[in-house]
Amino acid sequence: MNNFNFYNPTRIVFGEGQVAQLDELVPKDARVLVLFGGQSARKNGTLDEVITALGNRHIEEFGGIEANPGYSTLMRAVEQIRQNKLDYLLAVGGGSVIDGTKFVAAAVQCDGDPWQEILVNHATNIRQALPFGSVLTLPATGSEMNANSVITRYETQEKLAFSSKLVYPVFSILDPTKAYTLPPRQLANGVVDAFTHIMEQYLTYPVNAMVQDRFAEGLLQTLIEIGPKLLESPNDYDLQANFMWTATLALNGLIGAGVPQDWATHMIGHEITALHGLDHAQTLAILLPTVLQEQREKKSAKLLQYAERVWGLNEGTDDTKINMAITKTRDFFERMGVKTHLSDYQINADAIPVMIKQLAEHGLTQLGEHNDIDLKKSQQILQASL
Amino acid sequence: MNNFNFYNPTRIVFGEGQVAQLDELVPKDARVLVLFGGQSARKNGTLDEVITALGNRHIEEFGGIEANPGYSTLMRAVEQIRQNKLDYLLAVGGGSVIDGTKFVAAAVQCDGDPWQEILVNHATNIRQALPFGSVLTLPATGSEMNANSVITRYETQEKLAFSSKLVYPVFSILDPTKAYTLPPRQLANGVVDAFTHIMEQYLTYPVNAMVQDRFAEGLLQTLIEIGPKLLESPNDYDLQANFMWTATLALNGLIGAGVPQDWATHMIGHEITALHGLDHAQTLAILLPTVLQEQREKKSAKLLQYAERVWGLNEGTDDTKINMAITKTRDFFERMGVKTHLSDYQINADAIPVMIKQLAEHGLTQLGEHNDIDLKKSQQILQASL
Numbered sequence: 086m087n088n089f090n091f092y093n094p095t096r097i098v099f100g101e102g103q104v105a106q107l108d109e110l111v112p113k114d115a116r117v118l119v120l121f122g123g124q125s126a127r128k129n130g131t132l133d134e135v136i137t138a139l140g141n142r143h144i145e146e147f148g149g150i151e152a153n154p155g156y157s158t159l160m161r162a163v164e165q166i167r168q169n170k171l172d173y174l175l176a177v178g179g180g181s182v183i184d185g186t187k188f189v190a191a192a193v194q195c196d197g198d199p200w201q202e203i204l205v206n207h208a209t210n211i212r213q214a215l216p217f218g219s220v221l222t223l224p225a226t227g228s229e230m231n232a233n234s235v236i237t238r239y240e241t242q243e244k245l246a247f248s249s250k251l252v253y254p255v256f257s258i259l260d261p262t263k264a265y266t267l268p269p270r271q272l273a274n275g276v277v278d279a280f281t282h283i284m285e286q287y288l289t290y291p292v293n294a295m296v297q298d299r300f301a302e303g304l305l306q307t308l309i310e311i312g313p314k315l316l317e318s319p320n321d322y323d324l325q326a327n328f329m330w331t332a333t334l335a336l337n338g339l340i341g342a343g344v345p346q347d348w349a350t351h352m353i354g355h356e357i358t359a360l361h362g363l364d365h366a367q368t369l370a371i372l373l374p375t376v377l378q379e380q381r382e383k384k385s386a387k388l389l390q391y392a393e394r395v396w397g398l399n400e401g402t403d404d405t406k407i408n409m410a411i412t413k414t415r416d417f418f419e420r421m422g423v424k425t426h427l428s429d430y431q432i433n434a435d436a437i438p439v440m441i442k443q444l445a446e447h448g449l450t451q452l453g454e455h456n457d458i459d460l461k462k463s464q465q466i467l468q469a470s471l
Numbered sequence: 472m473n474n475f476n477f478y479n480p481t482r483i484v485f486g487e488g489q490v491a492q493l494d495e496l497v498p499k500d501a502r503v504l505v506l507f508g509g510q511s512a513r514k515n516g517t518l519d520e521v522i523t524a525l526g527n528r529h530i531e532e533f534g535g536i537e538a539n540p541g542y543s544t545l546m547r548a549v550e551q552i553r554q555n556k557l558d559y560l561l562a563v564g565g566g567s568v569i570d571g572t573k574f575v576a577a578a579v580q581c582d583g584d585p586w587q588e589i590l591v592n593h594a595t596n597i598r599q600a601l602p603f604g605s606v607l608t609l610p611a612t613g614s615e616m617n618a619n620s621v622i623t624r625y626e627t628q629e630k631l632a633f634s635s636k637l638v639y640p641v642f643s644i645l646d647p648t649k650a651y652t653l654p655p656r657q658l659a660n661g662v663v664d665a666f667t668h669i670m671e672q673y674l675t676y677p678v679n680a681m682v683q684d685r686f687a688e689g690l691l692q693t694l695i696e697i698g699p700k701l702l703e704s705p706n707d708y709d710l711q712a713n714f715m716w717t718a719t720l721a722l723n724g725l726i727g728a729g730v731p732q733d734w735a736t737h738m739i740g741h742e743i744t745a746l747h748g749l750d751h752a753q754t755l756a757i758l759l760p761t762v763l764q765e766q767r768e769k770k771s772a773k774l775l776q777y778a779e780r781v782w783g784l785n786e787g788t789d790d791t792k793i794n795m796a797i798t799k800t801r802d803f804f805e806r807m808g809v810k811t812h813l814s815d816y817q818i819n820a821d822a823i824p825v826m827i828k829q830l831a832e833h834g835l836t837q838l839g840e841h842n843d844i845d846l847k848k849s850q851q852i853l854q855a856s857l
Binding site: 086087088089090091092093094095096097098099100101103293294295296299300302303304306307310311323326327330331334339342343 | 472473474475476477478479480481482483484485486487489679680681682685686688689690692693696697709712713716717720725728729
């Protein structure tokens with residue numbers, strides 16, 4: 086097991102009806118800005134429920150945070166907070182709204198230029214941030230229980246990430262019924278996203294981290310078991326509850342502590358989204374099976390363990406088991422309704438050189454747990470993903 | 472899945488050599504009291520290592536905390552802290568020292584009578600506690616990453632527990648090499664203790680908490696795999712690392728969130744320790760297999776799951792699988808060198824009525840996840856444990 090430092094102070098308040106706990110969770114004298122995305126939070130009643138639970142506190146709203154939260158939009162929230170002396174934030178939504186709220190929390194108390202200080206300089210000089218909580222409505226990214234955030238500056242087509250222990254949510258309310266009204270595509274994307282988060286931390290090479298492996302395998306098995314059922318029965322409380330808790334644990338730092346991590350699938354995937362507008366999860370579904378295939382020699386020990394423990398493949402040679410495990414991974418994504426080839430999205434070989442150019446421009450020339458996925462290897466991966 | 476509230480802000484700093492991190496973890500101007508148990512921390516050099524890492528800070532020592540930390544002893548530490556205006560505590564040891572430090576941290580800033588306020592009144596009126604960290608030397612209790620503490624008042628033979636979010640360790644350093652010098656009996660006890668902690672939270676009845684089940688099963692499988700090897704090779708880094716992290720995760724609130732819990736084995740076991748001086752883990756090894764056997768009807772669904780998933784028992788009828796799983800549990804404890812019958816410790820049927828009397832006096836008349844283990848049932852369990 087590698088050395089590690091694990092810290093996660095976010096309180097999780099889990100279960101149906103827990104939005105009412107907001108009255109206990111938010112300080113009585115807080116002046117609250119409620120941040121949300123489109124109008125679904127209003128339409129499905131969650132926003133009303135939140136406002137009611139906050140009672141007599143001073144409350145203001147800030148809607149319109151984009152699916153990829155935008156710097157200009159978020160800076161308008163910063164302005165509103167400063168102008169009206171608000172001191173507590175509440176994100177109501179999925180990963181985009183929570184990511185955006187993290188940036189706002191840090192930007193409000195940032196002396197310099199927020200883009201430069203928080204994103205370009207990775208928040209290294211940030212000393213304080215506003216406290217905030219979240220009400221999760223879309224399980225997928227894990228942002229509700231981590232300190233990571235990705236922000237887009239549309240004017241310059243830049244998309245940067247930051248992480249700071251100052252932006253752990255104080256609390257996150259996970260009410261599985263809030264996910265009942267999600268469209269099937271968002272639900273399927275969430276399952277693929279969570280699945281890939283786990284694989285990026287699990288499917289590398291063994292370091293004798295037995296607990297982390299078992300936990301990762303347990304989360305994967307859970308997703309495999311509930312994913313397709315969830316599409317059929319989105320109003321099943323237990324399915325949504327297990328999905329929500331799995332997606333949170335997939336990226337709260339626990340299974341990644343003390344183990345090598347990959348993240349090549351995510352990095353290459355970001356370029357496809359940037360150039361072709363695919364959903365984040367669609368890029369993961371395309372790339373993960375190919376990355377496993379192309380890196381199968383260096384990943385062979387963990388691929389075999391994955392085959393045996395997660396998919397129960399105990400017959401045949403090691404090679405057969407690994408082949409089947411990769412095929413089953415792809416089939417799982419397809420069963421979730423997420424297509425796994427570039428050609429399914431009308432992207433052909435002509436598009437690859439531009440993707441490679443973008444990877445080069447972004448300095449993404451040493452990806453994966455061994456830093457051995459260079460541009461040539463990325464090209465092979467994309468070629469094999471057609 | 473049941474509703475739950477999960478919160479655990481303790482930072483875990485894991486790995487060989489991490490004691491050196493103390494200089495970063497403890498405030499530079501802290502006036503530190505280092506608390507420890509017997510002389511082993513001094514003899515094996517850990518105490519020196521800690522003092523060196525703390526550098527120029529004002530440091531005082533407080534040794535002699537008992538295996539069951541005693542109220543009078545701890546109140547002397549409180550006196551020393553007040554007299555010398557110390558403001559930071561560092562526990563160096565296992566669960567006893569950390570439990571004791573939690574009480575001291577709360578008692579220093581307690582206005583009323585600490586026994587009454589913290590233990591009898593369960594810390595409900597406690598508003599602050601001194602910050603403290605820990606350097607773990609004995610994996611077993613999980614105290615290094617939870618807010619629980621058990622304190623004994625030897626004068627009155629009382630043993631009470633408290634829990635308060637104010638006494639989460641700020642950090643815990645888990646260096647697996649610190650466990651190399653543990654005697655085999657303590658190592659074996661630690662494995663049995665951690666195993667039983669998991670079972671108390673897992674082996675009840677199903678509530679469709681898929682992730683908690685998978686995590687608990689993963690921890691149990693890890694202990695089964697490494698336990699006997701650990702006795703043979705206590706200086707194997709990876710074995711100790713996996714044991715240490717498993718024991719911590721066994722009782723940090725994660726696997727118990729959103730599921731029913733049992734704890735009858737622990738409660739009855741406490742009486743055996745109080746009356747006959749057995750090690751805590753010895754009482755667990757005696758009682759757990761019998762509790763499973765005596766409660767097998769109400770626990771049947773989870774027993775079957777345990778048989779299949781943890782022990783890989785897939786042949787025969789459900790009853791056969793359950794029988795074998797219980798037998799394998801007992802065999803595992805015996806393989807760890809911990810005897811599993813009262814008679815192995817020269818305790819016979821004559822001793823049972825006094826134990827039952829003690830359970831009655833302590834109000835422990837409705838134990839288990841269904842509150843259905845009354846005195847009659849406890850008597851049956853003890854009888855079957857001879």
